[in-house]
Amino acid sequence: MNTQKRVIVVGGGLAGLAGTIRIAEAGLPVDLFSMVPVKRSHSVCAQGGINAANDIARQQGYSEYEHFDETIYGGDFLQHQPPVYEMVHWAPKIIDLLDRMGVPFNRTAESQRDLRLFGGSLYKRTHFAGATTGQQLLYALDEQVRRWEAQGKVNKYEYWEFLWPVLETDDAGRRCVGIVAQDVRTMQIRAFRAEAVVMATGGCGMIFGKSTNSVMCTGAAASRCYQAGAWYANGEFIQVHPTAIPGADKLRLMSESARGEGGRVWVPRTKADRRDPRDIPENERFYFLEEKYPKYGNIVPRDIATREIFDICVNQGLGVGGGNMVYLDLTHLGRDYLELKLGGIIEIYRKFAGEDPALVPMKIFPGVHYSMGGLWTQYTAKDDLRGMAMGSANSMMTNIPGLYAFGEVNYQYHGANRLGANALLSCIFDGLFCGAGVANYVLEGVTTTSARLDQSIYDAAVSQQQEIVDRLINAGGKESPYQIGRELGEEMTAASTVVKSEQRLLRAIEALHQLQGRYQSIGLSDTGMWTNQNLSYARALGDMLKLAEVILQGGIDRKESRGAHYRTDFPDRDDANFLKTTVAKYDPDTGRPEIFLEPVETGLVPPRARTYGKVAASTDTSRPTETVSV
């Protein structure tokens, strides 16, 4: 048996890969687990770019501090401020590092890295590689990990699904000492030992049925950690991206960079105007974001743009052709400019919608996109709160020692609403900054290595998982997992996205309990034990049903509106009662979350009203007043 200390990283997106590189660099072997070849991880879908203070913006009065302030303001003051402060100060260094790795960032005529505008900022501080920045960043990190792999320092377990963390309790308390995972091709279930486990498993869009997420973004891995005792925070904060194109299988993202580069959102002023958009004269177009937000215009943050689009379509009935669509117009920008700056998304729209955005305005509508909430994690702030203590072993550690959460799967940095182009930053930052903390925990904090632990701990963990699988295989019930999954998605989308209310959320909880009940009578059409995707999905569905309850219950308990969480019955922000993190603890007896509130560290920027300079628009608008399922 290998007695050397080692680290497991679960998930091969930006956060997992960056963490892997940093931990390997610290001299620890890494076992990297991913359900898909890591080069196909969901980070590949990120389009617009990555934010960082830069020389041009600095000369206009921008700095890391403004990046920090924008992020906090954009997040409606719900995030702890020291980690954000640290992250934005690493941002320019991260851009340099990616540049050194060979990321083909767009260049100006003078060979400088080009910049674009992005939501929630009046300064150009977004670095980009066409409109496939996430892909390019992921590939750069994938290449570096392959280099470590070639040296034998990283072992990849691709097509392996994380099933459960292995926990051990000794005199010092409970800690994570490995994982149980399943090869999704051979269906073999095995335990793996490690001194620390980093979860970097991304978001949970599949809980909402259709979203902009990839198919593996079920949230099941996070849910399993939560059921094993890790806390889950701010689950109710789900970002609904304002601009996606609908499809039969998913919602395809149309990057915020389309607006950052000058794209304009509008609807015809006349209801159900049937004319070709190109025939509608300028004065008959309602550029509602530009009118209501003269300062930010089309680049207001996502939660605001989404609510305005929802209001225009659902409450005012001004959507294109009377339906749930608005125009995102790029036709004035010129084909060469579009190909150079936005090529990737132009191609997606052309392929999937069959129209050319250089000629015809795109038709878009909001879609579930990102989870601000996630596994609860810790950090150690510097004494003056300006940043995190470098190398601290608890950086992004969950409440279970040895179990970490990096990237979208944790709840830090983005508060109640994430600003565009901050996600790639937070993922890579977690990997690099907190990866050093993991190495310190393993090298200095762990005295009994996992190799010395009794095999029975691991055997028991495996048989527990084997039982779950056997139960599913032998269930033989009438309920189809796909039907339950579909109903879950529809209910969650209707009750818990753009507009919420207590009454609607309570109804959703009731529906969820019924689905959880039906899940007990599930039946699989495939009971074989080779590449059984039916089984993998059914297994994940059970965990999605648990996590959905955290999202709904958090939404019920948070009786205020803040960022992406909008309650018609409590339309205002309530700092006195809810400038707090909602933390969900799994109760194994009831199978339900217990929620408690925890204060937010706001010691650097005091909360202020978040208006983005809104004014009344020419057409009468009102707040969304009812929950409408769309």
Add this chain to the structure above:
Amino acid sequence: MVAHTTEPLQTRSVRFRIKRQDRPGRPWRWESFDVPVEPGANVISCLQWIAANPRTIDGRDSNPVAYDAGCLEEVCGACTMLINGQVRQSCSCLIDQYAPRDGDVMRLEPMSKFPVVRDLMVDRQRLFHALTRTKAWVPIDGTYHLGPGPQDTPQSQQVRYKLSECMSCGCCLEACPQYKLEEHESRWDKAFIGAHAISQARLFNEHGTGNVLASDRLDAMIGPGGISDCGNAQNCVKVCPKDIPLTESIAAIGRAVTIHSIRKFFTGK
């Protein structure tokens, strides 16, 4: 978010004829399913429908078809397969374009140049192995802050960006007459490396720091399974979903290999 109605508004039916194999070493068979398609449906949404309703046209209960999928927006490369004999991503294959009439048939098969895991899912590990063989990375000193990377002109950036869009899907390999199925890893280092890896060699040789390993990459291209195995069929460039100029890359690396070989001959390095 977007209106997904429970009942499809207007449907027609398309027949999916799918080549199925339960696991490696087992015989394969065809199975057909009639799938109601909504406007905007693609091959993935139809495979999802089959998963929920796995009943063949002769009324036999079957099971969900295994396939690889990820982003569903043609940027991850996972869902590559043969559709009516053509290799491509299935997510961007819209039924309205491919099978516009009621009762049209769509034929789905796994890629033939990689071992089948099950049904439409294949093992493309050899493809990633080729990236290791090519040393397709920039040998940075480490992740500590050391300032920016090498200067890059917009022209060079545009060339590198295009090459860097390769999503390792394997279309170029499926279409290549010189690239043959190799089940065993022991043979991968001697078998043809493929257009994608040659293009990646060019990508990293073009980078200011990546260039440090240029000679290693060219050595890999000289040996058995290297660039001389390319038969110049030029199928690769025709099927690349990202329009990567693969034949230009092959020509560029071909020239570099020639110069490299001559230099090696005279200098012994």
